[in-house]
Amino acid sequence: MSALLTDLYELTMAAGFVAAGKHRDTATFELFARRLPPNRNYLVAAGLAQAIEYLSTLRFTDEEIGYLRGLPQFALAPQEFFSLLAALRFTGDVFAVPEGTPVFPGEPLLTVRAPLVEAQIVETYLLATISFQTMIASKAARLTAAAQGCGVIEFGTRRAHSPAAGTLAARAAYIGGCLGSSNTEAGFRFGIPVYGTAAHSWVQSFPREEDAFRALQALLGASTVHLIDTYNTHEGARCAARVGAPLWGVRIDSGDLLALSREVRAILDAAGLPTAKIMVSGDLTEGRVRELAAANAPIDALGVGTDLATSGDAPNLGAVYKLVEIKSSGERRHTFKRSAEKATLPGAKQVFRYADRDVIGCSWECIGCDESPSVQALLRPVMLQGAIVNSLPSAEEARVRAASAIAALPETVRSLDPAPEASYPVTISPALRELEEGTRV
Amino acid sequence: MSALLTDLYELTMAAGFVAAGKHRDTATFELFARRLPPNRNYLVAAGLAQAIEYLSTLRFTDEEIGYLRGLPQFALAPQEFFSLLAALRFTGDVFAVPEGTPVFPGEPLLTVRAPLVEAQIVETYLLATISFQTMIASKAARLTAAAQGCGVIEFGTRRAHSPAAGTLAARAAYIGGCLGSSNTEAGFRFGIPVYGTAAHSWVQSFPREEDAFRALQALLGASTVHLIDTYNTHEGARCAARVGAPLWGVRIDSGDLLALSREVRAILDAAGLPTAKIMVSGDLTEGRVRELAAANAPIDALGVGTDLATSGDAPNLGAVYKLVEIKSSGERRHTFKRSAEKATLPGAKQVFRYADRDVIGCSWECIGCDESPSVQALLRPVMLQGAIVNSLPSAEEARVRAASAIAALPETVRSLDPAPEASYPVTISPALRELEEGTRV
Numbered sequence: 021m022s023a024l025l026t027d028l029y030e031l032t033m034a035a036g037f038v039a040a041g042k043h044r045d046t047a048t049f050e051l052f053a054r055r056l057p058p059n060r061n062y063l064v065a066a067g068l069a070q071a072i073e074y075l076s077t078l079r080f081t082d083e084e085i086g087y088l089r090g091l092p093q094f095a096l097a098p099q100e101f102f103s104l105l106a107a108l109r110f111t112g113d114v115f116a117v118p119e120g121t122p123v124f125p126g127e128p129l130l131t132v133r134a135p136l137v138e139a140q141i142v143e144t145y146l147l148a149t150i151s152f153q154t155m156i157a158s159k160a161a162r163l164t165a166a167a168q169g170c171g172v173i174e175f176g177t178r179r180a181h182s183p184a185a186g187t188l189a190a191r192a193a194y195i196g197g198c199l200g201s202s203n204t205e206a207g208f209r210f211g212i213p214v215y216g217t218a219a220h221s222w223v224q225s226f227p228r229e230e231d232a233f234r235a236l237q238a239l240l241g242a243s244t245v246h247l248i249d250t251y252n253t254h255e256g257a258r259c260a261a262r263v264g265a266p267l268w269g270v271r272i273d274s275g276d277l278l279a280l281s282r283e284v285r286a287i288l289d290a291a292g293l294p295t296a297k298i299m300v301s302g303d304l305t306e307g308r309v310r311e312l313a314a315a316n317a318p319i320d321a322l323g324v325g326t327d328l329a330t331s332g333d334a335p336n337l338g339a340v341y342k343l344v345e346i347k348s349s350g351e352r353r354h355t356f357k358r359s360a361e362k363a364t365l366p367g368a369k370q371v372f373r374y375a376d377r378d379v380i381g382c383s384w385e386c387i388g389c390d391e392s393p394s395v396q397a398l399l400r401p402v403m404l405q406g407a408i409v410n411s412l413p414s415a416e417e418a419r420v421r422a423a424s425a426i427a428a429l430p431e432t433v434r435s436l437d438p439a440p441e442a443s444y445p446v447t448i449s450p451a452l453r454e455l456e457e458g459t460r461v
Numbered sequence: 462m463s464a465l466l467t468d469l470y471e472l473t474m475a476a477g478f479v480a481a482g483k484h485r486d487t488a489t490f491e492l493f494a495r496r497l498p499p500n501r502n503y504l505v506a507a508g509l510a511q512a513i514e515y516l517s518t519l520r521f522t523d524e525e526i527g528y529l530r531g532l533p534q535f536a537l538a539p540q541e542f543f544s545l546l547a548a549l550r551f552t553g554d555v556f557a558v559p560e561g562t563p564v565f566p567g568e569p570l571l572t573v574r575a576p577l578v579e580a581q582i583v584e585t586y587l588l589a590t591i592s593f594q595t596m597i598a599s600k601a602a603r604l605t606a607a608a609q610g611c612g613v614i615e616f617g618t619r620r621a622h623s624p625a626a627g628t629l630a631a632r633a634a635y636i637g638g639c640l641g642s643s644n645t646e647a648g649f650r651f652g653i654p655v656y657g658t659a660a661h662s663w664v665q666s667f668p669r670e671e672d673a674f675r676a677l678q679a680l681l682g683a684s685t686v687h688l689i690d691t692y693n694t695h696e697g698a699r700c701a702a703r704v705g706a707p708l709w710g711v712r713i714d715s716g717d718l719l720a721l722s723r724e725v726r727a728i729l730d731a732a733g734l735p736t737a738k739i740m741v742s743g744d745l746t747e748g749r750v751r752e753l754a755a756a757n758a759p760i761d762a763l764g765v766g767t768d769l770a771t772s773g774d775a776p777n778l779g780a781v782y783k784l785v786e787i788k789s790s791g792e793r794r795h796t797f798k799r800s801a802e803k804a805t806l807p808g809a810k811q812v813f814r815y816a817d818r819d820v821i822g823c824s825w826e827c828i829g830c831d832e833s834p835s836v837q838a839l840l841r842p843v844m845l846q847g848a849i850v851n852s853l854p855s856a857e858e859a860r861v862r863a864a865s866a867i868a869a870l871p872e873t874v875r876s877l878d879p880a881p882e883a884s885y886p887v888t889i890s891p892a893l894r895e896l897e898e899g900t901r902v
Contacts, residue, residue, distance in 0.1 A: 022650075025624050027616070027643040029657030036659070036680045042666060049662070074624075087649045093658070096680055140662060147619035148627050175468075178588035179777050181622035182629050183466050183515075186589050189622070202468040208528045209463075216470030217534070218477070221490070221581060221784040224796040225483060235481045239537055240473065251799050274803050302803075303779075326777045335776035336620050336767045338744075343662040355665040358692050362715050362743075 023080045023108075024087070026144040031088060034137045035097035038104060047136040048345040048368045050128040051146055057155070057334035061439040062122045062429065064161050064422050065129050066192045067153030069119065069412050071146050072402060075110040078142070082106070110138050114403040115383075117371070118413060120157075120195050120421035121398060122429060124446045127371045127380060129154065129339075131399055136346070143341045151339035152185065153192035159306075159331040160196025161426055163324055165436055166306050168313040171321045173215045174201040175301060176329025189329040195418045197426075202323070210415045215323075217243070220273075223250040233263045242266040245299060248284070249274045257284040261291030269297030269320065277302070278317050285318040299323060305332060310436065344368055354459045365452065366459040371398040372449075376430055381449030464521045464549075465528070467585040472529060475578045476538035479545060488577040489786040489809045491569040492587055498596070498775035502880040503563045503870065505602050505863050506570050507633045508594030510560065510853050512587050513843060516551040519583070523547070551579050555844040556824075558812070559854060561598075561636055561862035562839060563870060565887045568812045568821060570595065570780075572840055577787070584782045592780035593626065594633035600747075600772040601637025602867055604765055606877055607747050609754040612762045614656050615642040616742060617770025630770040636859045638867075643764075651856045658684070661714075664691040674704045683707040686740060689725070690715045698725040702732030710738030710761065718743070719758050726759040740764060746773060751877065785809055795900045806893065807900040812839040813890075817871055822890030 037043040053063060085105050088094050094101075112134020117123055129150055132139050163172050174193035177186030190206035200213030207214035218236050226232035229251065237244045244267040248256025253272055260270050270288070272280050277300045288296045300312070301323030309322055326332060342364045343355050354366035368383035373396045381387050388395030401409055413421070426434060432443040448456075478484040494504060526546050529535050535542075553575020558564055570591055573580050604613050615634035618627030631647035641654030648655035659677050667673035670692060678685045685708040689697025694713055701711050711729070713721050718741045729737045741753070742764030750763055767773055783805045784796050795807035809824035814837045822828050829836030842850055854862070867875060873884040889897075 021624065022646045024646040024649050025618075025628060026645055027618060027657055028645045028648070028655045029643065029659055029663075031645060032657060032681065033659050033663045036663065036676055037666070039680050040667075040676045045666065047662075047666065084649060088645075091648075091655065093655075093681065093684060096682060136666060143660075143662075144619050144627070145624045148621055148624040151620065152623045152626075177466075177468060178585050178782075179592065179779075180589055181626040181771070181776075182593045183462065183586045183589040184625035185593075185622040186585070187466060202470065204467055204469045204472060204529075205463045205465040207469070207532075208465050208525060214469045214532065214534075216468055216473060218470055218474050219581075219584075220798055221488075221584075222470075222474045222477065224784045224798070225478070225486065225488065225577060225787055226481075227794070235477055239477045239480050240534065241537060243534060326779070330622070330777045332776065335622075335773065336771045338620075338767070341619075343665045346666055353668070357661055357665070 021074060022084065023078055024084050026141055028093065030141045030143055032093050033140055035094060035101040037136050037140070038101040039098050042348065043104065043135060043137040045136045046133060046347040047139040047343055048131060048133045049139050049143070049341050050344050050369060051130040051150060051339060051341045052128045053125050053151070053337055053339045054362070055125045055338065057337055059333050060158055061433045061435065062124060062158070062444070063154050063337070064157035064196050064426070065117045065121045065123050065154055066119050066157035066195045066418065067150040068116050068130070068402070070149045070153070070188065071130065072114065072408060072412060074145050074149065075114065075142060075403065076408065078108065078110050080105045080108055104137065108138065109406060110142065111135065111406040112138055112403070113401065113405065115399040116402045117398045118400065118418070118421060120418035120425065122425050124378060124444065126446060127378065128369055128399060131368060133368070147339055147341050151337040153188055154339070155331045155334070155337040156189045156192035156329070157196035157422065159328055160193040160198050161422065162436060163306050163309060163328055164197030165434065166310040166313060167322055170313060170319055171199040172197070173321060173323050174198045174203070174328055175323040176325035177203045179326040180329040186329060191415050193328055194415050195422055197419065197423060212415055217245040218247055220247060220250045223247060229256060229259050230263065233259060237263060237267060243268050246270045248272060253280050254283060254287065257287040261287055261293060264293065267296055269299060271299040271301060271323070273302040278312055278315050281317045281319050297321065301325070354455060356456070356459055365448070365456050367452065367455045369452065372396070373398055377445040377447070379447050379449050380452060382451050382455060385449055385451055387449055462515060463525065464519055465525050467582055469534065471582045471584055473534050474581055476535060476542040478577050478581070479542040480539050483789065484545065484576060484578040486577045487574060487788040488580040488784055489572060489574045490580050490584070490782050491785050491810065492571040492591060492780060492782045493569045494566050494778055494780045495803070496566045496779065498778055500774050501599055502874045502876065503565060503599070503885070504595050504778070505598035505637050505867070506558045506562045506564050506595055507560050507598035507636045507859065508591040509557050509571070509843070511590045511594070511629065512571065513555065513849060513853060515586050515590065516555065516583060516844065517849065519549065519551050521546045521549055545578065549579065550847060551583065552576065552847040553579055553844070554842065554846065556840040557843045558839045559841065559859070559862060561859035561866065563866050565819060565885065567887060568819065569810055569840060572809060574809070588780055588782050592778040594629055595780070596772045596775070596778040597630045597633035597770070598637035598863065600769055600775070601634040601639050602863065603877060604747055604750060604769055605638030606875065607751040607754060608763055611754060611760055612640040613638070614762060614764050615639045615644070615769055616764040617766035618644045620767040621770040627770060632856050634769055635856050636863055638860065638864060653856055658686040659688055661688060661691045664688060670697060670700050671704065674701055678704060678708060684709050687711045689713060694721050695724060695728065698728040702728055702734060705732070705734065708737055710740060712740040712742060712764070714743040719753055719756050722758045722760050738762065742766070795896060797897070797900055806889070806897050808893065808896050810893065813837070814839055818886040818888070820888050820890050821893060823892045823896060826890055826892055828890055
């Protein structure tokens with residue numbers, strides 16, 4: 021990844037911080053979602069591993085610095101700025117909520133405390149990588165719930181916002197509860213289970229459907245999934261039945277999936293293949309998955325593409341990265357914004373999780389430490405002075421964490437329907453409230 | 462990019478084609494949108510440059526092949542498959558619509574004619590890269606029209622579906638008509654104009670707003686844009702007025718942008734700064750841009766993020782990549798699908814563009830060659846036998862093409878309102894219709 025993958029203003033500000041002699045100030049920024057997207061009762065934190073990979077490898081090349089030198093916006097930038105970029109490494113501290121943790125609006129997912137220039141430049145990349153994966157993991161948790169125990173496989177790379185987004189969507193979907201993905205790179209890079217057997221072009225490339233099915237079976241044996249809707253789903257099912265075992269089952273990718281799954285089930289059963297399974301796919305949405313599950317459709321696996329890989333009903337997460345503290349020549353100042361509907365709270369924070377509610381406090385507080393051993397401080401050190409201090413969990417570990425943490429949420433919050441207000445209270449600690457009032461005076 | 466960035470079934474099919482002795486068959490696939498997304502009267506083709514870059518550099522590493530060998534799905538794959546992957550290069554032909562060309566559903570944006578294994582494996586990547594950029598360029602064209610001559614700058618990397626998607630969104634937005642982007646990597650890689658001066662953290666990092674404005678002015682001179690809404694927009698405007706020239710102007714990022722832009726305009730004018738400009742930003746959508754333009758708001762530039770970089774109102778494009786011909790042992794077969802609502806037409810095609818309508822014909826046809834010199838065949842050779850034969854236009858050239866081609870569309874099609882049916886007829890040539898009927902028998 022290129023260090024230039026950031027908004028230009030991060031770099032003009034960096035030049036300005038150098039010019040103003042402020043670049044060694046220590047800044048604390050927090051990354052959080054301002055509000056829940058539509059149709060969401062909670063979010064599932066994801067994307068931290070890629071954020072840390074970025075921070076660990078951040079470097080400007082000579083060619084990139086040369087490009088900046090040529091831009092009109094840097095005509096008056098001090099020479100020191102370019103030398104600083106050439107030597108720039110991320111040397112700050114990072115505190116973060118572990119991937120797979122349910123989070124709520126206003127709760128920092130990530131805190132960066134670093135020299136001002138470093139903390140500023142990384143804003144854009146951190147936001148894009150964490151909010152995208154968090155959005156997809158949150159969507160996957162809903163789809164998993166909608167499927168009521170039927171496995172969901174992520175099929176959406178082709179519809180993702182660029183190929184690279186597809187690979188990250190596969191990772192986040194797995195964390196959120198999917199069984200795995202069709203994205204092979206996600207399997208290779210992140211150890212995610214990968215699935216897939218054949219497309220319509222496989223069937224079309226043979227003169228007869230039956231030839232295609234026999235050739236697939238010769239290759240895949242008991243994991244064969246015949247795609248039966250290329251010409252006519254009923255005939256396809258009968259053809260699969262004729263070819264017979266070994267096979268995992270069949271896939272239906274178009275048409276009335278409820279009616280077809282029942283009819284195909286009957287065809288397979290009548291042919292003595294009661295253990296042959298049925299997978300469905302084809303522009304499935306969360307709503308459609310819910311309907312199929314509610315109707316008890318005889319479906320064993322669901323392939324979900326577009327709706328999952330683009331979070332179709334809520335395709336963005338309004339996460340922000342805000343300066344909350346700055347320390348200059350030994351003096352600490354808490355910062356905030358008052359902008360209409362975009363106000364922020366000052367000071368570095370911590371999130372304290374009880375069984376059924378959260379308290380956002382100041383980072384130095386230790387809320388609930390005495391009263392209950394089950395209160396957790398969600399933000400934990402990940403990097404200190406630029407070095408990774410706690411190895412990050414794998415996608416698999418994050419998925420396990422998500423499953424148990426989601427199961428522990430109140431039922432109204434876990435529900436696919438909108439949670440009544442205050443189903444999961446998130447309050448501000450008295451100390452943070454006092455800091456806010458003191459800062460605003 | 463990794464060659465594994467594809468759906469697993471492309472690779473299992475590839476193994477199956479080798480096992481079935483079909484991997485040297487020549488396949489022709491076409492990439493097209495099945496239908497227009499909501500709120501779109503046309504699409505703007507984009508993403509070809511990245512598609513060709515991918516095809517030109519496609520390689521499997523030993524490590525990647527080792528990963529595949531370890532997957533259960535390849536337990537029965539012939540040894541020859543792995544050797545084939547190790548030596549695999551894209552050796553096929555590619556025909557494509559130039560970036561920046563308006564296109565309609567059913568019209569191929571890209572045709573790949575290659576050995577079956579190669580043509581199959583590249584499906585996922587080609588779809589993701591071309592449909593994403595096409596979706597964003599199409600959205601940018603609408604935003605540009607909505608702004609009625611006021612420049613639109615793409616600001617959405619932080620809200621894009623991953624950082625990499627942000628860089629490609631910037632490129633596509635520029636092709637679709639934006640002035641440029643805040644994404645610095647897009648400037649570096651694609652020569653796109655980049656914009657940006659300072660964020661709220663700049664203002665917050667100084668004890669007083671005025672200090673922040675003076676420091677920015679010292680760095681940026683006449684291109685300074687003061688962000689005036691950190692604490693209070695009216696006070697921010699008065700502060701900017703006090704600091705005075707040189708400056709480009711001010712930016713308002715929150716609140717009632719219509720009322721505020723008028724009030725800020727009055728403050729600047731009263732302070733003797735009538736040439737200081739006003740930029741607005743902050744979760745702007747196409748609808749809001751349209752309202753601001755209709756109200757004649759005194760706005761000189763618009764920064765649009767989320768709605769543009771995620772194509773907020775239509776966040777996916779249902780593009781597909783379908784096998785239309787296969788040549789095996791010298792025998793050519795035209796292929797098609799009959800699946801419900803997903804049927805496809807057989808045979809390689811060409812798109813013939815008249816002034817106000819298109820005809821989709823067979824690739825060998827020459828429709829309109831005689832009758833009118835202005836009929837264009839949209840699909841042109843880009844790669845032959847794996848080598849690039851026509852250098853691709855730059856993003857700038859694609860943007861120029863898009864602007865003039867969009868201007869030439871009928872007004873009802875260019876309009877932001879839904880075009881009446883048949884505003885831009887796309888018909889099938891008699892030869893293609895005959896081929897379809899012959900194939901279906």
